[in-house]
Amino acid sequence: MFERDLRTWSFLVGAAATGLSSCRYERHKMTNPHTAHHIDGPGDLGQITQVLIVGVNASDAGTCAVQTAVHLARQLNAHLRAVHVRDADDTPVDPDNSEWEADTEDAVARIRARTLGSLQQAGWDHWSYREYYGAAARRIREDADTLDAAFIVIGVPRRDLLARIGEALGDTVAAQLIHQADRPVLSVPATS
Structure with missing residues:
Protein backbone atom coordinates (compact mmCIF):
# COMPACT_ATOMS: atom_id res chain seq x y z
CA MET A 1 0.00 0.00 0.00
CA PHE A 2 2.83 2.40 0.87
CA GLU A 3 4.45 1.96 -2.56
CA ARG A 4 1.15 2.67 -4.33
CA ASP A 5 0.56 5.76 -2.18
CA LEU A 6 4.08 6.97 -2.92
CA ARG A 7 3.58 6.58 -6.67
CA THR A 8 0.15 8.23 -6.50
CA TRP A 9 1.60 11.14 -4.53
CA SER A 10 4.45 11.51 -7.02
CA PHE A 11 1.93 11.72 -9.86
CA LEU A 12 -0.33 14.17 -8.04
CA VAL A 13 2.55 16.45 -7.07
CA GLY A 14 3.86 16.42 -10.62
CA ALA A 15 0.43 17.41 -11.90
CA ALA A 16 -0.46 19.92 -9.20
CA ALA A 17 0.14 23.62 -9.72
CA THR A 18 0.84 25.43 -6.48
CA GLY A 19 3.06 28.40 -5.92
CA LEU A 20 4.03 31.41 -3.93
CA SER A 21 2.04 34.60 -4.05
CA SER A 22 5.13 36.46 -5.20
CA CYS A 23 4.73 37.67 -8.78
CA ARG A 24 8.36 36.82 -9.52
CA TYR A 25 7.81 33.18 -8.54
CA GLU A 26 4.57 33.06 -10.49
CA ARG A 27 6.33 34.31 -13.63
CA HIS A 28 9.16 31.84 -13.08
CA LYS A 29 6.70 28.97 -12.75
CA MET A 30 4.95 29.98 -15.94
CA THR A 31 8.20 29.97 -17.92
CA ASN A 32 9.63 26.92 -16.19
CA PRO A 33 7.56 23.75 -16.67
CA HIS A 34 9.59 21.96 -13.98
CA THR A 35 7.93 23.18 -10.82
CA ALA A 36 9.38 20.37 -8.72
CA HIS A 37 12.17 17.83 -8.75
CA HIS A 38 11.39 14.23 -7.89
CA ILE A 39 14.31 11.89 -7.26
CA ASP A 40 13.96 8.43 -5.78
CA GLY A 41 16.72 6.48 -4.07
CA PRO A 42 17.70 2.97 -5.17
CA GLY A 43 16.02 1.14 -2.27
CA ASP A 44 13.22 -1.40 -2.65
CA LEU A 45 10.13 -0.35 -0.70
CA GLY A 46 8.94 -3.93 -0.16
CA GLN A 47 9.74 -4.19 3.57
CA ILE A 48 9.28 -0.53 4.45
CA THR A 49 6.25 0.24 6.59
CA GLN A 50 6.97 3.75 7.90
CA VAL A 51 7.88 7.11 6.42
CA LEU A 52 9.86 9.96 7.92
CA ILE A 53 9.85 13.45 6.43
CA VAL A 54 12.87 15.73 6.71
CA GLY A 55 12.74 19.37 5.71
CA VAL A 56 15.96 20.55 4.05
CA ASN A 57 17.42 23.94 3.25
CA ALA A 58 20.81 25.58 2.75
CA SER A 59 21.58 25.98 6.46
CA ASP A 60 23.84 23.91 8.67
CA ALA A 61 20.71 23.00 10.63
CA GLY A 62 19.23 21.51 7.45
CA THR A 63 22.32 19.33 7.02
CA CYS A 64 22.15 18.21 10.66
CA ALA A 65 18.46 17.39 10.21
CA VAL A 66 19.24 15.16 7.19
CA GLN A 67 21.97 13.32 9.11
CA THR A 68 19.68 12.78 12.09
CA ALA A 69 16.79 11.68 9.88
CA VAL A 70 18.96 9.14 8.04
CA HIS A 71 20.07 7.69 11.37
CA LEU A 72 16.45 7.45 12.56
CA ALA A 73 15.22 5.98 9.26
CA ARG A 74 17.85 3.25 9.53
CA GLN A 75 16.88 2.53 13.16
CA LEU A 76 13.17 2.38 12.31
CA ASN A 77 13.56 0.70 8.90
CA ALA A 78 11.66 3.65 7.42
CA HIS A 79 11.55 5.38 4.06
CA LEU A 80 13.03 8.87 4.31
CA ARG A 81 11.46 11.64 2.25
CA ALA A 82 13.64 14.76 2.02
CA VAL A 83 11.59 17.85 1.15
CA HIS A 84 12.98 21.18 -0.01
CA VAL A 85 10.57 24.02 -0.59
CA ARG A 86 11.84 26.86 -2.73
CA ASP A 87 11.33 30.12 -0.92
CA ALA A 88 12.75 33.62 -0.54
CA ASP A 89 15.82 32.27 1.28
CA ASP A 90 16.90 30.60 -1.98
CA THR A 91 16.85 33.81 -3.97
CA PRO A 92 19.28 36.69 -4.33
CA VAL A 93 18.32 39.99 -2.72
CA ASP A 94 17.76 41.98 -5.93
CA PRO A 95 15.04 40.46 -8.17
CA ASP A 96 15.76 43.07 -10.84
CA ASN A 97 19.27 41.72 -11.36
CA SER A 98 19.60 40.18 -14.82
CA GLU A 99 21.15 37.05 -13.26
CA TRP A 100 18.39 36.62 -10.66
CA GLU A 101 16.82 33.47 -12.11
CA ALA A 102 20.18 31.86 -12.87
CA ASP A 103 21.45 32.67 -9.36
CA THR A 104 18.27 31.24 -7.84
CA GLU A 105 18.59 28.03 -9.87
CA ASP A 106 22.25 27.75 -8.84
CA ALA A 107 21.37 28.15 -5.16
CA ARG A 112 19.78 19.61 -4.02
CA ALA A 113 23.33 18.37 -4.63
CA ARG A 114 24.29 18.65 -0.96
CA THR A 115 21.14 16.84 0.17
CA LEU A 116 21.46 14.07 -2.42
CA GLY A 117 25.14 13.69 -1.57
CA SER A 118 24.29 13.27 2.12
CA LEU A 119 21.55 10.75 1.34
CA GLN A 120 23.74 8.72 -1.03
CA GLN A 121 26.74 8.71 1.31
CA ALA A 122 24.68 7.66 4.32
CA GLY A 123 24.38 4.07 3.16
CA TRP A 124 20.59 4.02 3.49
CA ASP A 125 18.91 3.38 0.14
CA HIS A 126 15.29 3.95 1.17
CA TRP A 127 14.92 7.65 0.43
CA SER A 128 13.35 10.09 -1.96
CA TYR A 129 13.83 13.79 -2.58
CA ARG A 130 11.07 16.23 -3.48
CA GLU A 131 11.34 19.89 -4.29
CA TYR A 132 8.34 22.18 -4.31
CA TYR A 133 7.28 25.79 -4.58
CA GLY A 134 5.15 27.27 -1.85
CA ALA A 135 5.06 27.88 1.88
CA ALA A 136 7.58 25.52 3.45
CA ALA A 137 5.65 24.49 6.56
CA ARG A 138 2.46 23.88 4.57
CA ARG A 139 4.18 21.80 1.87
CA ILE A 140 6.09 19.69 4.41
CA ARG A 141 2.87 19.15 6.38
CA GLU A 142 0.99 18.16 3.20
CA ASP A 143 3.69 15.65 2.28
CA ALA A 144 3.62 14.21 5.80
CA ASP A 145 -0.17 13.95 5.73
CA THR A 146 -0.27 12.33 2.30
CA LEU A 147 2.35 9.73 3.19
CA ASP A 148 1.09 9.34 6.78
CA ALA A 149 4.60 9.98 8.05
CA ALA A 150 5.49 8.77 11.53
CA PHE A 151 7.07 12.15 12.22
CA ILE A 152 8.78 15.18 10.72
CA VAL A 153 12.43 16.09 11.25
CA ILE A 154 13.37 19.74 10.84
CA GLY A 155 16.54 21.71 11.48
CA VAL A 156 16.46 24.77 13.70
CA PRO A 157 19.08 27.50 13.49
CA ARG A 158 21.42 28.35 16.31
CA ARG A 159 19.86 30.48 18.97
CA ASP A 160 20.89 33.99 17.95
CA LEU A 161 18.73 37.05 18.54
CA LEU A 162 17.01 36.99 15.12
CA ALA A 163 16.18 33.29 15.47
CA ARG A 164 14.62 33.93 18.88
CA ILE A 165 12.54 36.81 17.54
CA GLY A 166 11.37 34.73 14.55
CA GLU A 167 10.46 31.84 16.81
CA ALA A 168 8.60 34.11 19.23
CA LEU A 169 6.59 35.47 16.32
CA GLY A 170 5.93 31.95 15.03
CA ASP A 171 7.68 32.90 11.82
CA THR A 172 10.10 29.97 11.49
CA VAL A 173 9.24 26.80 9.61
CA ALA A 174 10.08 24.75 12.70
CA ALA A 175 7.75 26.84 14.90
CA GLN A 176 4.93 26.60 12.37
CA LEU A 177 5.32 22.82 12.10
CA ILE A 178 5.49 22.33 15.85
CA HIS A 179 2.27 24.31 16.31
CA GLN A 180 0.33 23.09 13.27
CA ALA A 181 1.39 19.53 12.42
CA ASP A 182 -0.79 16.68 13.62
CA ARG A 183 2.20 14.40 14.16
CA PRO A 184 5.43 14.59 16.18
CA VAL A 185 8.05 17.08 14.99
CA LEU A 186 11.68 16.52 15.92
CA SER A 187 13.67 19.75 15.86
CA VAL A 188 17.40 19.28 15.33
CA PRO A 189 19.73 22.13 16.31
CA ALA A 190 22.65 23.14 14.14
CA THR A 191 25.91 21.96 15.63
CA SER A 192 28.79 24.36 16.08
Whole structure:
Protein backbone atom coordinates (compact mmCIF):
# COMPACT_ATOMS: atom_id res chain seq x y z
CA MET A 1 0.00 0.00 0.00
CA PHE A 2 2.83 2.40 0.87
CA GLU A 3 4.45 1.96 -2.56
CA ARG A 4 1.15 2.67 -4.33
CA ASP A 5 0.56 5.76 -2.18
CA LEU A 6 4.08 6.97 -2.92
CA ARG A 7 3.58 6.58 -6.67
CA THR A 8 0.15 8.23 -6.50
CA TRP A 9 1.60 11.14 -4.53
CA SER A 10 4.45 11.51 -7.02
CA PHE A 11 1.93 11.72 -9.86
CA LEU A 12 -0.33 14.17 -8.04
CA VAL A 13 2.55 16.45 -7.07
CA GLY A 14 3.86 16.42 -10.62
CA ALA A 15 0.43 17.41 -11.90
CA ALA A 16 -0.46 19.92 -9.20
CA ALA A 17 0.14 23.62 -9.72
CA THR A 18 0.84 25.43 -6.48
CA GLY A 19 3.06 28.40 -5.92
CA LEU A 20 4.03 31.41 -3.93
CA SER A 21 2.04 34.60 -4.05
CA SER A 22 5.13 36.46 -5.20
CA CYS A 23 4.73 37.67 -8.78
CA ARG A 24 8.36 36.82 -9.52
CA TYR A 25 7.81 33.18 -8.54
CA GLU A 26 4.57 33.06 -10.49
CA ARG A 27 6.33 34.31 -13.63
CA HIS A 28 9.16 31.84 -13.08
CA LYS A 29 6.70 28.97 -12.75
CA MET A 30 4.95 29.98 -15.94
CA THR A 31 8.20 29.97 -17.92
CA ASN A 32 9.63 26.92 -16.19
CA PRO A 33 7.56 23.75 -16.67
CA HIS A 34 9.59 21.96 -13.98
CA THR A 35 7.93 23.18 -10.82
CA ALA A 36 9.38 20.37 -8.72
CA HIS A 37 12.17 17.83 -8.75
CA HIS A 38 11.39 14.23 -7.89
CA ILE A 39 14.31 11.89 -7.26
CA ASP A 40 13.96 8.43 -5.78
CA GLY A 41 16.72 6.48 -4.07
CA PRO A 42 17.70 2.97 -5.17
CA GLY A 43 16.02 1.14 -2.27
CA ASP A 44 13.22 -1.40 -2.65
CA LEU A 45 10.13 -0.35 -0.70
CA GLY A 46 8.94 -3.93 -0.16
CA GLN A 47 9.74 -4.19 3.57
CA ILE A 48 9.28 -0.53 4.45
CA THR A 49 6.25 0.24 6.59
CA GLN A 50 6.97 3.75 7.90
CA VAL A 51 7.88 7.11 6.42
CA LEU A 52 9.86 9.96 7.92
CA ILE A 53 9.85 13.45 6.43
CA VAL A 54 12.87 15.73 6.71
CA GLY A 55 12.74 19.37 5.71
CA VAL A 56 15.96 20.55 4.05
CA ASN A 57 17.42 23.94 3.25
CA ALA A 58 20.81 25.58 2.75
CA SER A 59 21.58 25.98 6.46
CA ASP A 60 23.84 23.91 8.67
CA ALA A 61 20.71 23.00 10.63
CA GLY A 62 19.23 21.51 7.45
CA THR A 63 22.32 19.33 7.02
CA CYS A 64 22.15 18.21 10.66
CA ALA A 65 18.46 17.39 10.21
CA VAL A 66 19.24 15.16 7.19
CA GLN A 67 21.97 13.32 9.11
CA THR A 68 19.68 12.78 12.09
CA ALA A 69 16.79 11.68 9.88
CA VAL A 70 18.96 9.14 8.04
CA HIS A 71 20.07 7.69 11.37
CA LEU A 72 16.45 7.45 12.56
CA ALA A 73 15.22 5.98 9.26
CA ARG A 74 17.85 3.25 9.53
CA GLN A 75 16.88 2.53 13.16
CA LEU A 76 13.17 2.38 12.31
CA ASN A 77 13.56 0.70 8.90
CA ALA A 78 11.66 3.65 7.42
CA HIS A 79 11.55 5.38 4.06
CA LEU A 80 13.03 8.87 4.31
CA ARG A 81 11.46 11.64 2.25
CA ALA A 82 13.64 14.76 2.02
CA VAL A 83 11.59 17.85 1.15
CA HIS A 84 12.98 21.18 -0.01
CA VAL A 85 10.57 24.02 -0.59
CA ARG A 86 11.84 26.86 -2.73
CA ASP A 87 11.33 30.12 -0.92
CA ALA A 88 12.75 33.62 -0.54
CA ASP A 89 15.82 32.27 1.28
CA ASP A 90 16.90 30.60 -1.98
CA THR A 91 16.85 33.81 -3.97
CA PRO A 92 19.28 36.69 -4.33
CA VAL A 93 18.32 39.99 -2.72
CA ASP A 94 17.76 41.98 -5.93
CA PRO A 95 15.04 40.46 -8.17
CA ASP A 96 15.76 43.07 -10.84
CA ASN A 97 19.27 41.72 -11.36
CA SER A 98 19.60 40.18 -14.82
CA GLU A 99 21.15 37.05 -13.26
CA TRP A 100 18.39 36.62 -10.66
CA GLU A 101 16.82 33.47 -12.11
CA ALA A 102 20.18 31.86 -12.87
CA ASP A 103 21.45 32.67 -9.36
CA THR A 104 18.27 31.24 -7.84
CA GLU A 105 18.59 28.03 -9.87
CA ASP A 106 22.25 27.75 -8.84
CA ALA A 107 21.37 28.15 -5.16
CA VAL A 108 18.64 25.52 -5.36
CA ALA A 109 20.93 23.16 -7.32
CA ARG A 110 23.55 23.46 -4.55
CA ILE A 111 20.94 22.55 -1.91
CA ARG A 112 19.78 19.61 -4.02
CA ALA A 113 23.33 18.37 -4.63
CA ARG A 114 24.29 18.65 -0.96
CA THR A 115 21.14 16.84 0.17
CA LEU A 116 21.46 14.07 -2.42
CA GLY A 117 25.14 13.69 -1.57
CA SER A 118 24.29 13.27 2.12
CA LEU A 119 21.55 10.75 1.34
CA GLN A 120 23.74 8.72 -1.03
CA GLN A 121 26.74 8.71 1.31
CA ALA A 122 24.68 7.66 4.32
CA GLY A 123 24.38 4.07 3.16
CA TRP A 124 20.59 4.02 3.49
CA ASP A 125 18.91 3.38 0.14
CA HIS A 126 15.29 3.95 1.17
CA TRP A 127 14.92 7.65 0.43
CA SER A 128 13.35 10.09 -1.96
CA TYR A 129 13.83 13.79 -2.58
CA ARG A 130 11.07 16.23 -3.48
CA GLU A 131 11.34 19.89 -4.29
CA TYR A 132 8.34 22.18 -4.31
CA TYR A 133 7.28 25.79 -4.58
CA GLY A 134 5.15 27.27 -1.85
CA ALA A 135 5.06 27.88 1.88
CA ALA A 136 7.58 25.52 3.45
CA ALA A 137 5.65 24.49 6.56
CA ARG A 138 2.46 23.88 4.57
CA ARG A 139 4.18 21.80 1.87
CA ILE A 140 6.09 19.69 4.41
CA ARG A 141 2.87 19.15 6.38
CA GLU A 142 0.99 18.16 3.20
CA ASP A 143 3.69 15.65 2.28
CA ALA A 144 3.62 14.21 5.80
CA ASP A 145 -0.17 13.95 5.73
CA THR A 146 -0.27 12.33 2.30
CA LEU A 147 2.35 9.73 3.19
CA ASP A 148 1.09 9.34 6.78
CA ALA A 149 4.60 9.98 8.05
CA ALA A 150 5.49 8.77 11.53
CA PHE A 151 7.07 12.15 12.22
CA ILE A 152 8.78 15.18 10.72
CA VAL A 153 12.43 16.09 11.25
CA ILE A 154 13.37 19.74 10.84
CA GLY A 155 16.54 21.71 11.48
CA VAL A 156 16.46 24.77 13.70
CA PRO A 157 19.08 27.50 13.49
CA ARG A 158 21.42 28.35 16.31
CA ARG A 159 19.86 30.48 18.97
CA ASP A 160 20.89 33.99 17.95
CA LEU A 161 18.73 37.05 18.54
CA LEU A 162 17.01 36.99 15.12
CA ALA A 163 16.18 33.29 15.47
CA ARG A 164 14.62 33.93 18.88
CA ILE A 165 12.54 36.81 17.54
CA GLY A 166 11.37 34.73 14.55
CA GLU A 167 10.46 31.84 16.81
CA ALA A 168 8.60 34.11 19.23
CA LEU A 169 6.59 35.47 16.32
CA GLY A 170 5.93 31.95 15.03
CA ASP A 171 7.68 32.90 11.82
CA THR A 172 10.10 29.97 11.49
CA VAL A 173 9.24 26.80 9.61
CA ALA A 174 10.08 24.75 12.70
CA ALA A 175 7.75 26.84 14.90
CA GLN A 176 4.93 26.60 12.37
CA LEU A 177 5.32 22.82 12.10
CA ILE A 178 5.49 22.33 15.85
CA HIS A 179 2.27 24.31 16.31
CA GLN A 180 0.33 23.09 13.27
CA ALA A 181 1.39 19.53 12.42
CA ASP A 182 -0.79 16.68 13.62
CA ARG A 183 2.20 14.40 14.16
CA PRO A 184 5.43 14.59 16.18
CA VAL A 185 8.05 17.08 14.99
CA LEU A 186 11.68 16.52 15.92
CA SER A 187 13.67 19.75 15.86
CA VAL A 188 17.40 19.28 15.33
CA PRO A 189 19.73 22.13 16.31
CA ALA A 190 22.65 23.14 14.14
CA THR A 191 25.91 21.96 15.63
CA SER A 192 28.79 24.36 16.08
